Amino acid sequence: MNGNSTRTVGILFALAFGLVVARPVLAHHGAAGLYDVSKAVMMKGTITKFEWTNPHNQIYFDVKDDKGNVVHWIVATEPPQVMLERGWTRRSLKEGDQVTVYAFVASNGAPVGNLQRLVLPDGKELSAR
């Protein structure tokens, strides 16, 4: 890991960490320019992988765009230890689950983001906050 990437890991970690500890000042996080935290984007997709890991869980899912092309998305949550407190487990999601995802997504249009909440096929909602 070079210096820049180490720093950027810190940046992203700080972003997610900041969302845990500093929700009243979320608006300021938008200044980083990496994620648009002014609104959560809704997407319907299919889970391909759920990584329950430090420093942040990663949810992989496929979404079809307007042209029918499959776009591979990844969104992050808080660390497992924090998500356990919020009722999640490593079995909360499995491959093939049809889900509706609400996330703050990258400002540059890349298919990555920070999960806000997720709705399972049976209507059960999992909050990431």
Next chain:
Amino acid sequence: MPHRVLLSATALMALMIFSLVVRAQNTVPSRAQAGPPPGATSKVADLSGDWAPDPKRGGIGQSLSLSDNGGRQRGNETDIPYLPWAREKTLSERSSTGPDLGFASTTDPQVLYCEPPGVPHIYLWPIKTKLVQTPEAVYILHEYGPFFRVVWLNSKHPEDPDPQWWGHSIGWYENDNTLVVDTIGFNDKTWLDQVGHPHTEQMHLIERYRRVDKNTMELDMTIDDPGAYTKPWNARRNFILSTTGFLRYQQICSVKENQRFFDNLAKPAIKK
């Protein structure tokens, strides 16, 4: 004549005693000699349980400042008596969270390099703390790291402690409900909180863990660091009892895992 000799001897003795008293008053006792004060009690305060930051009373917060928990007045807090260099240092840092944050240039060594947050910075993390009390020591366990500290009871600090991340801690009980932790021997590598307040190796930290009731614990801290601040200043954290379990998942800072996170979620977002 005998009376004059007696008076002279008495005067000389009084002068010597006065001199000794003045000398004693002007001598700062070595911290290594500091130990449990007369007010210490043998009754052990019950601090058992898993303690989570109280979201209704300050939460985790950004700053240790009692007047500026959110870190909005960084460098200009009314209750932090900075030395000039410490104020400049604070203002030069780039916080990773809070109103002055700068993601693209954060200088927080804990965030950048996975360095230990140290104390009191550890108390500004969204984690729980457990106190394990034994007759010889109190072990303070943190979910992040996982890090732990040993607070030696019935003990003294070493004369010349090596500067270390968590310092050297001794402790005693007071008022039936309080554990006092006295720590010296810190290195100067950690921030005191999320917004970059610095400290030096001279820092002397006094923590008072007080169980207010079954479900509540308060931690009052005094930061005494003549290398960075003109006088001691105070901070507080509030905790509530958690029943969801301690350390259900090990929150470890791993460079390899961070790299994977970077590759998957950072790189794509940075590209223009």
